[in-house]
Amino acid sequence: MLSRIIGILLISLRSLWMHRLRSGLTTLGIVFGVASVISMLAIGEGASQQAQQQIAHLGSTNIILRTVKPPDQEVADASQQTIQEYGLRYADTERFRETIPDAQVVVPVRRKPKQIFYQSRRITAEIVGTVPWYTELVPIEVLLGRFLTPMDMHYSQAICVVDETVLDHLFKFDDPIGRDVKISGEYYRVVGVVRDISAVSGAQDDTSLQSSAQSNGVSGAVYIALATMKNRFGETEIQFGGSTGMSGEKVELSEITIKVPSMELVLPTRVVLADLLERHHKKKDYQIIVPLELLRQAARTKRLFSIVLGSIAAISLLVGGIGIMNIMLATVSERTREIGIRRALGARKADIIVQFLSETVLLTLVGGLLGMILGACIPILVTVFGKMPTVITPGAMILSFGISAGIGLTFGLYPAYQAANMDPIESLRHEYPPPRNSPQDIVNADTYNNLPNDDAKSPKVQDRVHDNEFPFGVARNF
Amino acid sequence: MTSPDAKDSDRQGKTVVTIEDLYKSYMLGRMELPVLRGLNLSFYGGEYVSIMGPSGSGKSTLLNILGCLDKPTGGRYLLGAEDISTLDDNQLSAIRGKRIGFIFQSFNLIRQLNIIENIEVAMYYQHVPKHQRRRRAIMLAERVGLADRIKHRPFELSGGQQQRVAIARALANDPLIILADEPTGNLDSQSGAEILEILNELNAQGKTIIVVTHDEQIASQTHRSIHLLDGQIDRIQSNGTGE
Numbered sequence: 001m002l003s004r005i006i007g008i009l010l011i012s013l014r015s016l017w018m019h020r021l022r023s024g025l026t027t028l029g030i031v032f033g034v035a036s037v038i039s040m041l042a043i044g045e046g047a048s049q050q051a052q053q054q055i056a057h058l059g060s061t062n063i064i065l066r067t068v069k070p071p072d073q074e075v076a077d078a079s080q081q082t083i084q085e086y087g088l089r090y091a092d093t094e095r096f097r098e099t100i101p102d103a104q105v106v107v108p109v110r111r112k113p114k115q116i117f118y119q120s121r122r123i124t125a126e127i128v129g130t131v132p133w134y135t136e137l138v139p140i141e142v143l144l145g146r147f148l149t150p151m152d153m154h155y156s157q158a159i160c161v162v163d164e165t166v167l168d169h170l171f172k173f174d175d176p177i178g179r180d181v182k183i184s185g186e187y188y189r190v191v192g193v194v195r196d197i198s199a200v201s202g203a204q205d206d207t208s209l210q211s212s213a214q215s216n217g218v219s220g221a222v223y224i225a226l227a228t229m230k231n232r233f234g235e236t237e238i239q240f241g242g243s244t245g246m247s248g249e250k251v252e253l254s255e256i257t258i259k260v261p262s263m264e265l266v267l268p269t270r271v272v273l274a275d276l277l278e279r280h281h282k283k284k285d286y287q288i289i290v291p292l293e294l295l296r297q298a299a300r301t302k303r304l305f306s307i308v309l310g311s312i313a314a315i316s317l318l319v320g321g322i323g324i325m326n327i328m329l330a331t332v333s334e335r336t337r338e339i340g341i342r343r344a345l346g347a348r349k350a351d352i353i354v355q356f357l358s359e360t361v362l363l364t365l366v367g368g369l370l371g372m373i374l375g376a377c378i379p380i381l382v383t384v385f386g387k388m389p390t391v392i393t394p395g396a397m398i399l400s401f402g403i404s405a406g407i408g409l410t411f412g413l414y415p416a417y418q419a420a421n422m423d424p425i426e427s428l429r430h431e432y433p434p435p436r437n438s439p440q441d442i443v444n445a446d447t448y449n450n451l452p453n454d455d456a457k458s459p460k461v462q463d464r465v466h467d468n469e470f471p472f473g474v475a476r477n478f
Numbered sequence: 479m480t481s482p483d484a485k486d487s488d489r490q491g492k493t494v495v496t497i498e499d500l501y502k503s504y505m506l507g508r509m510e511l512p513v514l515r516g517l518n519l520s521f522y523g524g525e526y527v528s529i530m531g532p533s534g535s536g537k538s539t540l541l542n543i544l545g546c547l548d549k550p551t552g553g554r555y556l557l558g559a560e561d562i563s564t565l566d567d568n569q570l571s572a573i574r575g576k577r578i579g580f581i582f583q584s585f586n587l588i589r590q591l592n593i594i595e596n597i598e599v600a601m602y603y604q605h606v607p608k609h610q611r612r613r614r615a616i617m618l619a620e621r622v623g624l625a626d627r628i629k630h631r632p633f634e635l636s637g638g639q640q641q642r643v644a645i646a647r648a649l650a651n652d653p654l655i656i657l658a659d660e661p662t663g664n665l666d667s668q669s670g671a672e673i674l675e676i677l678n679e680l681n682a683q684g685k686t687i688i689v690v691t692h693d694e695q696i697a698s699q700t701h702r703s704i705h706l707l708d709g710q711i712d713r714i715q716s717n718g719t720g721e
Contacts, residue, residue, distance in 0.1 A: 346571055347575075349571075
């Protein structure tokens with residue numbers, strides 16, 4: 001049985017090999033179809049994994065509150081000389097800690113871009129004023145020394161922890177621990193070095209999930225105790241310039257992050273938080289970001305993305321399949337006589353179906369395999385040149401290969417069925433269309449053989465008689 | 479040549495084909511066009527018969543029915559013990575493969591297969607195991623004098639050689655009857671004579687051969703010539719060489 005299957009496939013291969021160019025071009029449709037399915041899915045998967053990683057980095061059990069500047073018309077209402085006060089306050093932090101039992105960790109953060117000096121070098125980095133338990137929200141890896149401690153907090157110590165970017169800029173060759181850096185005219189002792197958060201979360205994202213400061217030429221971060229920051233920088237910032245002369249802003253905190261113990265508690269807690277904030281803030285000067293919601297949204301987006309890309313690719317596979325059916329129909333009609341011969345020699349309809357179906361399936365399987373190879377290469381190229389992450393899943397491979405085999409069966413069935421149902425007498429009598437200087441006939445010498453002898457053939461045709469099957473006319477009567 | 483197939487000797491003189499009141503018509507639109515109008519014929523094992531007649535006399539229709547490619551509209555056709563008119567398509571295919579050897583005017587070899595594979599095709603559809611198939615195909619190729627050409631493709635052979643391949647293929651499943659349709663029609667006289675020589679030898683070894691021809695000379699070599707006219711038997715001429 002197995003040897004018979006192999007025999008059938010070998011014979012199919014031979015028939016296909018006779019029309020190498022045609023078979024090759026037909027296969028190409030499937031090759032590109034399968035390759036596009038695989039690479040589209042890989043690109044979609046890569047994009048979604050990246051987004052999910054970034055969101056997961058924010059923490060799926062976290063709720064992030066962020067200070068935003070209230071809408072413009074209120075700014076205009078306020079006198080331009082006075083100081084505008086907005087944003088999250090220390091009081092909010094306390095309120096959350098006291099009124100929301102599920103708030104496991106409450107981390108207030110204040111961010112401010114500043115220039116940092118060490119000897120002759122300087123860098124503009126973000127000063128992150130925060131609390132020691134900041135590390136419970138963000139997985140901060142301490143490379144050297146230590147992170148902030150409750151003691152630093154309590155005594156408003158003038159110490160700081162720098163990240164790798166700052167380290168590389170300021171301390172090319174020196175050991176940073178114990179050195180003093182200058183920020184806004186005051187000195188801070190470096191007690192630790194931590195890994196870049198941005199390095200952990202992958203490329204700098206464009207989803208505005210990170211703090212806005214990072215986009216305007218600020219690189220690196222310096223962590224200092226929040227208490228120190230409050231004491232040394234104050235909360236008011238005066239800006240000079242513009243047509244109005246002077247304007248001021250007072251912002252206590254840039255961010256408060258609340259961590260709840262489980263994902264189920266995220267959404268209820270969010271509702272409580274929203275209520276609480278609404279009651280104590282006259283203006284809408286805050287924003288609530290829920291990574292879990294973003295995560296779910298990203299999953300939805302991913303599904304949609306995959307469906308869109310997948311259907312585009314599926315259409316191209318369909319087109320490839322139709323191309324195959326087209327060619328197989330042409331092949332069947334071209335080989336009508338062969339079908340007649342085989343039927344006369346005892347082939348059942350099923351034998352004919354198997355023969356043509358195996359040719360189609362072979363075409364699509366070869367196309368599918370080549371498509372898988374190509375489909376595995378394209379995402380690599382996209383990653384290398386397009387700087388986009390791609391993930392090839394085994395599922396995508398199996399799916400597209402299965403689809404291509406399915407297409408071979410589906411689109412091969414009709415031509416094979418047609419071949420099987422030809423009347424053996426008619427097909428034995430079948431002649432090829434009369435050739436009249438069409439290029440096809442020069443290729444296909446047999447065409448001449450099947451011409452009836454009624455009109456004089458050109459001498460050129462007579463010369464070919466030796467490789468013809470029937471040089472002197474055709475049996476019209478059998 | 480090697481000895482004839484053993485079974486042929488058992489068939490000698492026995493009826494292998496019986497046609498009773500065979501009727502065949504085609505529908506042309508609503509008009510019924512009768513082609514064969516009540517034929518009664520018998521062929522015997524080891525007989526060499528020619529069927530003759532002008533165009534339109536129904537020769538090719540008769541041959542199609544004899545070859546189980548077509549079914550009669552009325553009457554009976556018994557091949558060996560089987561009534562062909564009651565069989566379905568698959569059974570007809572099996573009968574064609576096992577009981578009938580075709581020799582066509584235009585040889586009808588399959589282009590993409592070489593000589594040995596062309597001979598094997600008929601056995602392939604009867605599920606003869608590969609090694610057995612190959613052995614018999616080589617034996618048959620030797621029998622028609624093409625042992626040195628078995629790896630060639632049809633278009634690399636002359637017409638006469640191609641027709642010899644076709645004869646070898648017709649013998650592959652040791653059929654009850656061999657149907658030859660103008661077997662020399664596409665050949666020059668030299669090759670034609672060679673083919674007739676082979677057919678004569680086969681008949682001498684006991685094969686039942688039915689040949690359709692226009693050629694009086696071919697017909698004269700057969701035992702009986704059946705002349706058709708307008709779908710009926712015009713006359714049956716005994717050529718006195720056999721029986």
